[in-house]
Amino acid sequence: MAVSVALVGPAAPARAAAVFTNPLAEQRADPHIYRHTDGYYYFTATVPEYDRIVLRRATTLQGLATAPEQVIWRRHSTGEMGAHIWAPEIHFIDGRWYIYFAAGRAEDVWAIRPYVLESSAANPLDGPWVERGQLQPARSSFSLDATTFVHNGQRYLAWAEYAGSNSNIYLARLVNPWTYAGTPTLIATPTYAWETRGYRVNEGPAVLIRNGRVFLTYSASATDASYAIGLLTAAAGSDLLNPASWSKRATPVLASDGRTGQWGPGHNSFTVAEDGSDVIVYHSRNYERYLGNGYDPLTDPNRRTRIQRFYWNADGTPNFGVPVPDGATPVRLRAHDLPDRYLRHWEFRVRLEPDVTNLADSQFRIVAGLADPSAISLESTNYPGYYLRHRDHQVWVERNDGSNLFRQDATFGRRAGLADPAKVSLESMNFPGQYVRHRGGLLYLEAVADPAGWASATFALD
Template sequence: MKEKYLLCYTREPQDEMVYSGKLAYSMHLAYCEDEQNFEALNHNSGVLFAKATDNANKTMNAKCLKSPYIFTLADDSFGIVAIRTEAEGENDPESKGKILFFETKDFIQYTEVGLINLHSDNFIQDVVCSLDNTKGTYTICWSEEGKWFKAETENLHLLEISSTPVAVEPVKLQSINTDIEGIIPRNIISVSEKIGNRLKCRLSTPLNIGMEVPEEVAVNSFEELKSIKAKAVYNDGTTSLKTIDWDTTGINWSRPGKYEITGTVHQEHFEFPIAINRADPCITKWKDKYYFIATNDADGNNSLYIREADSIPELINAEEKLLLDAYTYDHIKGFLWAPEFHQIGEDLYIFHAATSSEFLFIESHVMKLKRGGNPSKKEDWSMPQRVLKKDGTFLCESGKVISLDMTVIPWNGEYYAAWSERQFVPVDLGAWIYIAKINPEEPWKLISDPVILTKPDYGWANNHVFVDEGPYAIITDKKLFLTFSSALVDSTYVVGLLTAEHGADLLEPKNWTKGNYPLLTSRSVPGEFGPGHNSYVTDNEGVVWNAYHARPGIEAPRSSGLRRVHFDIDGYPVLDLTEERDLDPYLRNVKTNLMVK
């Protein structure tokens, strides 16, 4: 098998709103097949970030990394050593005389093992590591105060060197010439063809390269013909079924025979943005109609409007009707945030945030549609109720802790709620995501204790502010995917991912796997800044759509967008497949032989 090559690097920080130190000081990867012409992966964004550390009062210290170096481990997996730094690349007092060690099998999922103690009283300036196959030991070389040293260890997991450091000549890394923007190159490593190909597929956006239709179809009616679909083929080997707009001119359905017909592969067009000043969008299908709702940034988040249509495309220009405002109820005074539709049993609910007075009193609320009610009529919705814990008390202590972005996850015949919660008093802990089981008959009531799912411990999640929020689930035949949004809701906003296996106990944190890098950022789709707060809806054709918000400019208002969700070679959601990459215009025209029976 032919070897592939990976180049690891960090980047020079750019403008704070474009690519700050918290993003630049992470490990990036580039790929090539000839050890010369490297292609940046993951939109030239980081794939490996250092975790924040915890303080006694539960606040966190953001951390970054510099000088990453990849090497092979004895079991043929890979290790990475790096220098852990403070958030903007400054020396980290907690890491003085130590280096950070990670391991990975595939360069997609990483484990941060910990800090290896080099028994130095100085800050480490550079580091490399290698496996000595003959001795079965690892040699770590590092520089401090301009001098180089080396030591050995038999087991990196012990996080200690086992030999006395000795002075050595300076280590010089291979000179690398590449035009990758902002690159601070480190080292190149060869990997198997299997690892290299999979990594390129996972960390590159797919591209439509082919279209397959049956050479001959036998049907009796136009309705049967509409069920014949085209298979779009992508450069990573994945596929997607597409409907076809067939030209049936000249076909006599009552007369058996053979016809050559042509068609055009169908693609819905959603130009970004579909709705200006609408954030945290959510679309649902309810009793053969589609509904759209979102946070209203146009009036300071004091109202929620709903749209109704027969199809998702028709929602774009549908009339907006007022559903809830900050003046109807005494306990609803504003901050109407992140409304979400959820069907639980036979009933439809809207989960949303609202405040009874000021910002520090924001709480998750639930409204229920009356049986037989019309979702677009505000009179058919119940008064919003605050979410309660299993002991009957309110979810959060008013004036100290807020809750928002509550979503519902149907799982193994039960229902769970996940939400974002942020303590402000006595200290600001940032926003963390929790999960608990809920009562399906009264879904504003938890029936289990809340469990922490994720905290903003990576640089992309604590960029400008420590925030994890906006969870929303996609459940496939492979896994449960829970996307969430992180950082400040400016151009640094991003989408992260948690994953659970089918049958898993969702209240057990170890059953969740957190991705080390975000799925969607300002570098994912040109012209869309700070994408996030996703929700998902499946249309009549089985297509999964991602409703999200982003900004059409760095300083532009939050605005809603729609894009098809693709699934990669491992079944993970792809959120950055633009219409141009989803369907090549030159492949849209198809033909087949039609047999009328």
Template structure:
């Protein structure tokens, strides 16, 4: 298996790396300024660190999606390229939370780095509250949308939800809550379930997600369901009792989280995530730019689930 030098890309949080049908790897992430969405592409993963970055969208100077552009993800669905992202009208915190909502951009270009990107609109989950970190996957002919959102009736910052999609911006089913931060390792600093990522392997649909505050307590947990089950039934989902990726003092890798999945050139599964190399953060961790993109191979246990491991 290919060995990767980490960090793969400096100062890029919430990384999303995918392999397109055209044979190119595409990368996007939150930039430290939180003011735009950038893409880069390369034939090989190792080339992404020096690949040209293309700013495909800038936040407007004002309006509901003008600030704090977080966690973009590039997907190909409904015969077009789509980028999901979260944005807020400003940096104001109301009732302990930012005011993010979920949005989508679209383009029909063969190469999304050269596309004419247009705002498709807001993705309305049916709950008018702080929401973010949307992702997408296809399964049994259906398009599924998974995201994090605050339920005003549930204590904490965010839970995980799933629904089917009718279009890139319209849900085709009610939102179903899959997980709330009910374990101690999901409640360090803040009660958080966010940053879902999907991996279909070994007859299982697995959702990794991030938990707790975005400092050294940040970690990655795992939900899973049988591929033959009704994914919109929360009773079919199971949560591991312990996280699968946490900080490592020995390796000086802290706060691993907000991952995505891809495959290397030989078809081996990879987890792409961000982490810091220190714990002495000045002020709010969100304004510390040194969450770097890292990459590691995915290992599986005898049960077919992602095996708990150390960050690399």
């Protein structure tokens, strides 16, 4: 549950950044969120019964958590589209809605292929939906996880398909939303150890185009705690249907993290929050189980839809950090007078640095104050239970030892920014008039009565 935080002293203005709480939806896997021009976010995902396609909409990302859910299609009782209804995605193409999904046959549940639904309704929750059938030309082997994107005026289709012992990712040009042209191009196959745990899998492609490159994320390995997200990259001007255009990162970009209590992050999509920030949408479980002990992850219903901001490295590549803990959205504190620099902890000392590639070092959850619930405390993202606190007027990230002194040292009044009221300043609860400020690249607790020092004690929340 999100914490409602009251302000101490002069009220800080409402934060512009969108706020959301994880998980967004329980028992919803393979999530896909599409932001449409009508002002709504549309959300669909795999349900654990594998028998229907559901859809909900809201004007905010957080609103999707409580939005009414509509069943817009159910599996057939016989024949095609009769089993294993998986990984729906919703797209708006040339004035119509399309849902891509995977399904097996009622009489052969593993004969899984990609299919397409179409609707001309203004509101896709109302339907009706027309079955356009299997993607054409029809695939002859286990195929799933179709997605579509446009680049340089050309619409593409990407999907996963088994060939031999591998699940690979293929790419083709679309002629219309349910028909592709030419011979599909194989652009990724599992080769690294982290892609072959339990099964040899590359699946669940999702595309992000930015900074002169086409980034394609995918999921790998078995769908238990081994599941992780990888990254392919191609130059924006390259021939995307040439396998040589794509390079694969050797390590995952998002993986299980025992510190944050998230296991098997995968099958993601991308969207943009109301404030314009970039958001990754994915599922994970909040417990760790392994294959080999009688556990079948496909029968485990507890994959949950989650959303979190991601950022961009100085080299133009995306930085997803770690799967953040459940609860309120982590934020980053950016210096008002050095806007390319963020608060981060290194060996538990808090400092100000640019281009923090270990993203979670610079992310904090704003929670109710440990010593006063009307104030705030800042909890580390990658070290839950560790908080920003001052000690001997230096600022550290340290584990809450339960003492009154720690609680006071880790509690701050959230003030309107001393140098800019649209931003924030952090005033010590037990040393009124002293603020968190940077000096010489490190963070201190000091009085800043001189207006010349206000900028160093003012931060933007990103």
